[in-house]
Amino acid sequence: MKAIEVKNLFKSFGGVRAVENVSLSVEIGEKHAIIGPNGAGKTTFLNLIGGLYSADRGEIHVLGQNVTNLTVYDRIKHGVARTFQLTSVFLDLTILDNVLLSVQAIKPYRFGMLRPQKMYKDLLGRAHWFLSHWDMWEKRNTILRELSYGEQRKVELIMGLASDPKILLLDEPTSGLTMEESADFAELITAAGRDITLLIVEHDMDIVFKVATRITVLHHGTILAEGAPLEIAENARVREVYLGRRNPFQK
Amino acid sequence: MLRNEIRWNYFQLLVPLGILIILICLPRVLSIYSVTLLTEIYIYSIFAMSLNLLIGYLGYTSLGHATFFAVGGYSLAVLILKGGFHNFFFCMVATLFVATVFSFILGLIAVRVSGIYFLMITLAMGQVFWATAWSWRSLTGGDDGLSGISRPVLTAFGYRWPLSNEITFYYFILLFFILCLALLYLIGTSPFGRALMGIRNNEVRMKTLGYNTWTYKYMCYAVAGIFGSFAGALKVCQDSSVSASFASLTQSGTVLLMVIIGGSKVFLGPVVGAFIIQFIANVVSSYTEYWSTIMGASLILSVMFFPEGIMGYVVSKIKRRSE
Numbered sequence: 001m002k003a004i005e006v007k008n009l010f011k012s013f014g015g016v017r018a019v020e021n022v023s024l025s026v027e028i029g030e031k032h033a034i035i036g037p038n039g040a041g042k043t044t045f046l047n048l049i050g051g052l053y054s055a056d057r058g059e060i061h062v063l064g065q066n067v068t069n070l071t072v073y074d075r076i077k078h079g080v081a082r083t084f085q086l087t088s089v090f091l092d093l094t095i096l097d098n099v100l101l102s103v104q105a106i107k108p109y110r111f112g113m114l115r116p117q118k119m120y121k122d123l124l125g126r127a128h129w130f131l132s133h134w135d136m137w138e139k140r141n142t143i144l145r146e147l148s149y150g151e152q153r154k155v156e157l158i159m160g161l162a163s164d165p166k167i168l169l170l171d172e173p174t175s176g177l178t179m180e181e182s183a184d185f186a187e188l189i190t191a192a193g194r195d196i197t198l199l200i201v202e203h204d205m206d207i208v209f210k211v212a213t214r215i216t217v218l219h220h221g222t223i224l225a226e227g228a229p230l231e232i233a234e235n236a237r238v239r240e241v242y243l244g245r246r247n248p249f250q251k
Numbered sequence: 252m253l254r255n256e257i258r259w260n261y262f263q264l265l266v267p268l269g270i271l272i273i274l275i276c277l278p279r280v281l282s283i284y285s286v287t288l289l290t291e292i293y294i295y296s297i298f299a300m301s302l303n304l305l306i307g308y309l310g311y312t313s314l315g316h317a318t319f320f321a322v323g324g325y326s327l328a329v330l331i332l333k334g335g336f337h338n339f340f341f342c343m344v345a346t347l348f349v350a351t352v353f354s355f356i357l358g359l360i361a362v363r364v365s366g367i368y369f370l371m372i373t374l375a376m377g378q379v380f381w382a383t384a385w386s387w388r389s390l391t392g393g394d395d396g397l398s399g400i401s402r403p404v405l406t407a408f409g410y411r412w413p414l415s416n417e418i419t420f421y422y423f424i425l426l427f428f429i430l431c432l433a434l435l436y437l438i439g440t441s442p443f444g445r446a447l448m449g450i451r452n453n454e455v456r457m458k459t460l461g462y463n464t465w466t467y468k469y470m471c472y473a474v475a476g477i478f479g480s481f482a483g484a485l486k487v488c489q490d491s492s493v494s495a496s497f498a499s500l501t502q503s504g505t506v507l508l509m510v511i512i513g514g515s516k517v518f519l520g521p522v523v524g525a526f527i528i529q530f531i532a533n534v535v536s537s538y539t540e541y542w543s544t545i546m547g548a549s550l551i552l553s554v555m556f557f558p559e560g561i562m563g564y565v566v567s568k569i570k571r572r573s574e
Contacts, residue, residue, distance in 0.1 A: 089456065
């Protein structure tokens with residue numbers, strides 16, 4: 001069984017073919033990066049897997065289940081979670097509320113009306129575990145709007161992990177972060193996602209080569225190359241359209 | 252550390268308890284007129300709080316909430332007068348049932364859209380209901396409305412409490428007011444209420460977290476409708492009559508005003524708003540015929556100086572001081 005299996009996926013917006021005949025399979029536990037120039041269709045591809053867009057043609061299987069026709073919220077129940085390129089959090093709510101909402105999403109009592117959310121001990125316990133693990137418990141009552149961008153990013157990553165996903169889709173997790181923050185973030189991602197299958201879209205090659213065990217290069221909506229990081233770094237076509245002549249391993 | 256998060260703060264419970272004791276004692280010192288006015292304020296508070304589920308929690312502004320006020324009011328009146336049911340409490344339960352059916356049906360139409368379109372579609376549905384109430388003479392009595400709905404007599408433990416007595420009726424409504432307050436508070440803090448706040452903040456994110464946001468919006472609309480209808484039914488008990496004005500745009504606008512002036516982001520905001528509006532409409536109007544000008548001016552002033560409503564302003568002041 002594969003974590004993600006995509007067969008002949010197509011998606012176009014008007015006349016623009018954003019994703020064209022892409023097939024890809026990701027093993028369970030693999031850290032798979034998708035790279036490519038701007039407009040290559042990386043985010044569209046992620047949105048197709050996450051369910052935010054529906055595919056024109058093709059099939060998407062997650063952990064052996066065909067999820068092609070499922071809504072975005074039903075896919076989450078198959079263990080898919082994601083973060084966004086531009087931080088997408090609940091800015092008017094506190095850190096704790098953000099994480100609680102994420103933990104609660106797949107609980108059977110998510111429609112419960114007659115008992116305060118904070119009285120569900122398992123919910124609070126899980127949020128407490130994540131927030132103290134990531135050194136944010138002391139700040140739990142801060143409204144997200146008042147946090148720095150880097151901290152908001154961190155909360156978003158916690159939210160991605162808090163629903164206990166089997167597959168985590170990360171869309172440029174380090175965009176907008178400083179070099180130092182990015183490096184920290186890469187470590188957090190590797191540490192947090194040990195048992196999780198990662199599909200990560202990223203521009204920062206340092207992060208990609210640090211995190212990924214396998215890389216797919218997209219170009220004009222099609223797959224240009226796929227392979228282990230070293231193969232990709234050496235691939236002449238990839239270096240021509242995207243990486244440039246410098247080998248990222250020869251710093 | 253976790254326990255602190257859950258533990259009840261007993262000191263915080265003292266304040267509402269004190270207020271409750273004051274509310275219970277008030278009829279002893281107030282005139283009958285003031286008691287009647289307070290009773291009306293409780294009913295409008297339930298109505299405004301039900302609308303605030305949509306505005307404050309979900310972030311959907313409705314301009315047709317009077318629809319439900321009318322559904323509740325007319326259901327009770329029709330059941331008692333035309334249906335020939337004499338058991339008041341049976342009629343009340345049946346009214347809630349009718350309200351539930353209406354809320355879930357109207358929700359199917361309203362929740363399809365958001366923002367300004369939601370405002371317009373609720374306005375349109377409200378006008379349809381108003382027109383129906385106005386013209387369907389055989390059922391609703393048209394512009395005469397329906398009157399002669401007598402208040403029941405409560406009997407328990409060998410005592411009889413006729414609700415036609417304004418003071419008994421005050422306690423009757425106070426009881427329902429507190430019940431609705433508690434229920435709506437629970438809903439607001441529950442997983443459901445929290446999810447509504449998430450939708451208000453960022454609906455796409457809620458979907459990608461795994462929430463079926465449509466169902467939440469639909470249920471929120473329905474629950475708001477049920478509580479709104481309940482308020483309408485209580486108002487019919489108080490007035491002993493119902494008319495097309497229950498469904499009017501003015502009614503929808505007034506309750507919206509209550510929420511805005513009181514503050515939609517604070518739980519008790521709509522209650523304060525209901526108090527202020529009813530005070531202006533009843534007390535100020537006895538001094539000057541220009542009371543509606545004062546009402547309008549107070550709305551403009553409150554939007555200018557307290558954009559988060561009066562309670563929103565008070566709460567942010569208290570927060571700033573405690574920091």
